[in-house]
Structures are given as structure tokens and as C-alpha cells.
Amino acid sequence: MTEQVPDRPSGWLVGRIRGVPVYVAPSWAIIALLITLMFAPTVGYHIPEIEGGKYGVSFTYAVLLYASVLIHELGHAFTAMRFGVPVTRITLQLLGGVTEMSRESNSPKREFAIAGAGPALSLVLGVLAWGAIQALGGDPGGLSGATAASNPDDSVRMRIVLELLDALMYANIAVGLFNLLPGLPLDGGIMLRSALWGASGHANRATISAGHIGRVLAVVVFFIPIGLDVVAGRDPDVISVVWGGLLGGFIWFGATASLRGAQIREKLPSIGARTLARRALPVETGLPLAEALRRAGAFGATGLVVVDGTGRPVGLVNEAAVAATPEQRRPWVAVETLARRLEPGLRVSADLTGESLIRYLDATPATEYLVVEADGSVVGVLATADVRRAVEA
8 A cells, every 4th residue: 555654653663674663553563462362263174183283383474474564565566666756664563564655656657657567566475375285295284194104294384385375365465356356555556536537637536536435445344254154154253354444444434534635635725825814914023022912903903913122023823822911911011022933944935825834834934924915025924723713624
């Protein structure tokens, strides 16, 4: 699975591959434990001689499975890097992995190739595991009784290898096919989005369509394990409900996040620093807060800019700090004590709009910014809260 990079990495750094850091999220320990406990009875049934060693074999399978997931993610990463898309990190987590990139591909064909590389590698791994099983003598129970009796240690070791290969074959094929399902946030959903993008020329609308399909797919995936139990004449068990809930929930929340992101992008072109800027009142240092607020009310301003003796802006008064100051103290509090010093990053060009504005604000987090024209003249004060409200409206 691929996505744009989040704010910060989470998990344990386990290494770097071609400069790309690989993290393992703490949630991996949960799924590794579940896999170990769930797979151990199968190992014990097929190879009863190993007794308690079945848990070691089962844990080995959990590790190899996540190694397969890493190879899946490397397919995304290497393809992205080939197309010049920077890969920031790979994270292995509860339900698989995520390849995180600093930006999206600017071409539907390249995005399709990046998304498809992961499932393709998973399917290749499944086929390779099948080929190895055939080369070693068939299924885990395929060794003859004569071979087992003549060299029981070799027989057990061979059956352990075959058991692991058999499980990895089915797992990789399942992972490859599951990720090809046509709904966001799965790789197949990204491929569908790319196809719709290429056909329509509208990336955002393609995302919305693939996101809605993803939510329908989430409901279907939730009921599939339950439906299989019903078809088999069994009452749905807890495991079927849990797995259906985990996989369906994963797809639902991912599709919903994609939809939300697309809806926000639809609004971004109408969001600009100039249109959102509050009217600002310049106030000199030493002025009591109560007087500054009185003047702002008379002036119709909702932003306060602290200026020096020459009229040059030097600070922005923090709205939250003003609200937290009791009214009885405001005549005795100098306005500059509630202001943040005006650093270069807090000056925003009045012409910034859309994603360019959002990226600029993300680069220098603050609650207020000074909006200025190209010649340095003040337009007003931009509050982060106003931008958030405009985006989420």
C-alpha cells in the first residue's frame, strides 16, 4: 500500500534499504502473537513430533510473512524511486505495510505502476513458494513413510520447511489478490483511481469515485468471512467476525480518509491568505491590553499587530492568550507580553492560495500569521483556526 508521508515516523527503526528507513510498528507484535497462536495447531497437526517446537515454527512463519510484506512494499518503493518520486520510509504495521512518499505521482500511468508493483511481487512470491514446494517433494505431508523412517530428523526438518513454504504460498497469493481489490485505500483502489484519472483527466474526482467504491467494498469484505461460515453450514464464529471487522474496518476508514482528503482538495482553490485575513490594528508596545481591545473594537479589527516606534511590525498578539487574560487584569497587562515575536516564517504572502498556502503554514506552525503584500504592506492577520474552519466547512 502507498500513501503520502505523515507528520512523523512511529515504531522501531530496523534498518535502511537503498537509503529508505524501514520501521516496524508496535502493533506488529500483536499480529505476530496472533499468527503464532493461530498457526501453531496446524503445525502440530502436520508435524506432531516437534511438540512444543510448533510455536517456534509458527513464530518463524510470522517473521517470514512480514518479510514478504516488506518485499511487497519494496516493490512500491523501488518503482516510485525509478519514477523520481521520493520515498521517505516503509512501515510494517498491524495489517500489513505502508510505503510513504513525500508527494504523489504526477502521472496516472506512473501511479498505476507504483501501486501495481506491490501485489505483483506478492503473487510472484506465492508462485516461487509453490515452485519450491514441488521441487522439494510436494505438500508438507508428501514425504513417504520409508523416507521418514530411514532418516526421521531430515524428515521433520523437511516437513517444517514445506509447512512454511505452503503457508507462505497461500499467504502471498491472498495478500496479492486482496490488495488488488478495486477500492481505496488498497493498491487495487489506487490502480482504479489511476485508470479513472487517466480516462477523465480529473485526479480529485477519480479519488472520490474510488473512495466510494472502497466503502462499498469494506461492507462486502466484512460479510465475506461470515458468509463463508453460513454457506458451509456453520454458525459464524468469533474469529470470522473479528477478521471481517478488522479488514472491513481498515478499508472503510482508509476509503473515508481518502474521500475526506479529496473533498478538502476540492475546496482548496477557494482558500486564500488575502480572503481569510482578519482586519488588523497596529498597536504600540506598552499599550495596555484593555485599551488595545477598545481601539480594535472601534476600528472593526479582530487582529492585533505590535509595532515598534517606527511603525514596523514586530509581533502578533495571540488570540488564545488574550481570551485567557481575566478582564480585571487587562488594564494592567501590556499588549506585547501576549505577542509572539514576528519571525520571517510568520509573514505570509497575500497571494498564497490552496495547497501552496497549506504547505507554507505547515512549514512554520503557528496560531497567527501576518499577511503582507509584495511590497511589505500589511493586509491583516491570518488565524490558523480560520484556515481550518474554511477547509473543514
